[in-house]
Amino acid sequence: MEKIFQKLALSSASLVFILLVGIFITLYITAKPAIDEFGFNFITNSDWNKDVALESAPTTELTDSDDAMILDEDDIMLEDEDDMMLDDEDDISTKTIYGGLVPIVGTLLTTLIALAFSLPIAMGIAVFLAEIAPKNISNVVGVAIELLAAIPSIIFGMWGLYYFAPIIADLFGGYQVSLLTAGLVLGVMILPFMAAITRDSMNTTPAVLKESAYALGATKFEVIKDIIFPYSKVGIIGSIILALGRALGETMAVAFLIGSIFVLPSKITDPTISIPVAMANNFGEASGLGESALFYLALILFIISFAIISIAKFYFLKRAN
């Protein structure tokens, strides 16, 4: 009995490992056709689901460097048009190409906007909860902020689309669905998360340090700036990176607000698309190479967030403890 129980516990623990490795391998296998087809140029190509006429030996160009690739493509298109005019005997077929640049850029930009918006507010909230508010107020506000974190992301999306975005569009011009509105709503979403971990980091500052500073006549601001921030710096940076990892993978709130078009934004108020949203909206209809390209995007997202979370966990949060 003892043995069985121990084995069960061990296999459940190993399941975590198997799942993570399984996710990675599955994504790689399903993305394989797209990886073989587009290679790393996938990351720099901004055309999604675009039919181009190609000569029937395109794979040699795909191994070239990034810049060459883009140029080559234009060349090929021109050549092919010429070919079609000149000799029809050549074996010419159209094929669909997929590039991941637009969703990758969209993901990174929305995350950056979210971070820029929520960082100062989250720090303010954390300082308020940890240092300024009396205990009972801090508790109530703390629970309220955590409730904000409990609200399902789809609710943020609907509220954002129908109530928040119109106001932002009035203030900054441009479309209601855009990088800016998606990023800001994403910022509101990660706000409580970031504030909570930052507060916890700040609370680890020993009271003796703070009291000695106060005894020397320091103001609250000086104590926070010179004692608490330096002391909890590593933990705070860890919490920011963790929030970043969360923002990268957020789907539903962004899906309502980003506009979901595969076009590179030229302004912050332009609509575009992010990796999770590209997956959410196109998975149903996709098949073959298109589906594989979506899995390629998923793999990229998984690797980025895996790397970011690992950095936060192993480097910053470990050192904070």
Place this chain on the structure above:
Amino acid sequence: MRLLINKIFLGLSIFSALIGLAFLAWILTTLFIKGLGSFHFGLFLNDLIDGGLRNLIVGQFILAGIASLIGIPLGMAAGIYIQEYGRGRYADIIRDLSDIMMSAPSIVIGAFVYAVIVVPTGGTSGFAGAIALSIMMIPVVINTTDNMLSLVPRELREAGIALGASKYKVIIDIVIKAAKVGIMTGILLAFARIIGETAPLLFTSETSNYFSLDLTESFPSLTVSIYDLANEPEEASRDLAWAASFILTVLVLIINLSGRFITRNKK
């Protein structure tokens, strides 16, 4: 001057807290006004095909319930391993991987389940949706179990062993009992989190307009239907989406708050 800077800084900090609270209040009032406006008890009696939400609410609970049936035992067993049996690096690695998995993008987990379950079985199913949710839940349960068991004093375990109980008896009868409240809170919070999830369900369970208990077919999901309804052009669909959002949020907040309430009462 120093005092002035101090005042400005404290003011800004309080202002940030007010911004945070304002967002919460704004979202909740929006939900109450829009949601209550289109709320009526007929929503609980009819299925989506007849303009109600009954099948969706039941479906969402079944999906989250099955996910819990899978995720809670596995997560607790893994947490017990890490805390009670694991010695050395392997347990540490599992703990770190579980933390990473907790922050993995939910849509990627949906894509994973799509590839390993939906494609081989030939279509979306309630079963696939529940699996996707359970994968979201396992790391959260591991984390709670791990943390709560670590708070149980060593002496309790030693007392049990000294009485001649075997290790698994000590774990089940003493350690888990001592940490019960904390673990239950964590599980409730985890449940509140997965019941509001949309992204992992989009292409695993999808949703259905009809009442269904058949887990091998597309399964009704409240969150996925909210997403579909909110994007429909008709006003009526969007009103229904608001009513559904209102119900979902109230459910999630009640579960979340009751989780906190249990711990507070015990303390």
